[in-house]
Amino acid sequence: MVVEDDAETRDYLARGLGEAGFAVTAFAEPRAAMLDLAAHSYDAIVLDRMMPGMDGIDVLKLMRGAQITTPVIMLTARSAIDDRVAGLEAGADDYLVKPFALSELVARLKTIARRPAMAEPEADLTLGDIRLDRLKREATRAGELLDLSPLEFKLLEFMLQNPGTVVTKTMLLEKVWGYRFDPKTSLVQTHMSRLRAKVDKPFEHEMIRTVRGSGYVIDAP
């Protein structure tokens, strides 16, 4: 479900997300969207923050108050930190600042629509022959211990939590480093290439792929 008052953005989102394989229902009006939510269930909601007559935060609070736990990504034109905090406190699962690349939204939608909110973290993550022991902070591939730095471990951990979906550079910066700005340098690429040198290079199959213009994806071989 997409709730966005601006017609151009709404069409762009509906088309783009449709092409990315989502079934999209778009609403211009938060009230109509709320009514529809009572009848249908959705995998995820893209909610604009600033809409005439109603603040996206209030819409979200109403939803959460009505026990609608569908994952929500908030869109906003403003990057002020208190805005983001307010959004996350109201129950948004993610927050995206306009302008953004469609691939960014697609990647984020896939990760939040995939797992139910508040999922219990598992102790072990496995994908193909990669095995990640989160308690011991150890990763192995095909039984071989991988010599990862703590950052590389976190990077791999995040990738393994979202197998098969594209994770973008910005997502990695936010979730792995906790950085909310866009470094000019190839911070993510550097660490990713080091991780790939350790995880993929010595082995027969490459599991981490670069998706040009979007980000990275990890897949079982």
Added chain:
Amino acid sequence: MRRSVVRSTTFARVLRAFGIFVLIALGVLWALTLLWRANLASTEWQLLEAEVAWIEADITENGIEDFLDAYAGDERIWEDDFLYEPLEEGSFIYAFRDEEDELLAGYGDLYPTDLKAGAELFHPEIDVPIRGVKFGYDGGYAVTARFEPDERSDILAFAQFGTFALFLIGLPLALFVGYFLSRDVLRRIEVISATTAAIAEGDMARRAPETGQNDEFDRLAGGINHMLGALAQLNANIEAVSVGVAHDLKTPLANIGGRLELMERDAGDPAALQGHIEAAQDYLDELLRIFEALLRLGEVESGRRKAAFAPLDLSEIVANMGEAYAPVFEDAQKSLEVSVAPGVALDGDRELLEQMLSNLLENALEHSRDAAQVQLTLSASALTIGDDGPGIPPAHHSRIFERFYRADSSRTNPGSGLGLALVKSIADLHAMTITLDTRAKGAVFSIALPPSQG
């Protein structure tokens, strides 16, 4: 000018002060007068009572006839002219009467009815009030009185004159002083008003004159001039920024335009189209990055984010940042040496501090020589980041924190020229002082941490 003087605050205040002064003076004057008069009156009564007391005692002992024989002599009845003597000498006047109101001795026109306050004798020439008492004796009654002494009326006259003089002399004096005082004050204010009016009309170079007396007007003029200087500086800054923005936005926009043209030309060649689209997207990203940096700068400089300050472990932030960037430096064939003193805490905005560090590190990465060694050091009092290269030429020292300023004037290096400006405004927001260490060999930025709170 005259009208504005009369309507000025100073004038009104001088008059008000004068009014208060007059009221107080009058109050004091009349209070003293009344006190003095009351004091005199009580002395008078005592004299009268003493006189009456001995007369009564004598009459009781010897009888009225013997008393009068002894003291009144032959001329018992006083003529009008007799009164001048007691009037001058302050002695007593009497009227002794028998039970039939027949005058036995003394002054015939002195009656008990005259004894109310301020009464005068029925006398053609003497109009001085008297004070007296009536007392009875066996076979009649008597009245003993005395003229009010001159002093009493003198005091009253003085008080009345004082009141009159206060108004007659004081009021013109107040108007006079008020006028000239106001005129002087107004003259100096008008000069400052004229300056601000001229500036409002666009003469930005005007400044309020200062007399050098260092009085309140000089301080006002100085304050205004200081403010104007700061505004002019700000204005110049905004102008520079506008030019910078225009220049920096023009290039990517022109490039996008160029790519659009190429797309039109290569419409039939999908591979070439793809290339143009990607290039155009890169230019757009560059534009957005500049806007983002500008918005950030605006947000930081507005000071709004100060509300979200929280206690932070700066050591941890710096160490993490160093860890994140070390491989990036390695890939560029440079090295990053990080040394962090543990437990350095401060109140701040984590996101902004991370951005500041990142900008500094990226600045070092871009501008250091090949194979440079960059050092990131956090001590309890300062954060320094520097390289071992040739340093920044002195010509650029004073300007490197300005927006859109680039030491590399060819503008060939990537970067918006906003990175260090943002670093400086973030440092300012956190009450840190950032300096370029000119004594050091390489380019060394030193950020003095604020003295720890509490």
